[in-house]
Amino acid sequence: MADAGSPVVHVYERGDNWTGRRGPARSVGVLDEETFQRGRASVEEGGPKGLDIDRSNSVIAVTCEEQALAFYPLASVLGSGIGPGLAP
Structure with missing residues (x-):
């Protein structure tokens, strides 16, 4: 998920379904501070x-x-140990 208010992309675990509140499983910086500012x-x-x-x-x-x-290589955004049950 892109976050227009921060320089990161958030990755969420899907789990069994999409109900309920979830926090990101991982957040990856995709903009340097100068570009973001x-x-x-x-x-x-x-x-x-x-x-x-x-x-x-x-x-x-x-x-x-x-x-x-x-x-970016998708593997670098997903990180190690994160499987196919994720949604960007």
Whole structure:
């Protein structure tokens, strides 16, 4: 999940279903502080606005106004020990 108010992407565990409140299983920085602050006109801005995962499930693309497009290995975002039951 992209968080426009912070420089990170949050990863959540799906579990058995999507009911109830959940906190992120992992949060991964995708913008450096300088880039994040350039877009920080309010507390709701500056961070990633969108993300997508390629068809091979190996690359995640992240975008925001200050960083048009960045690519990361999906494994680096998911981290070790996190299986296929996750939703970005």
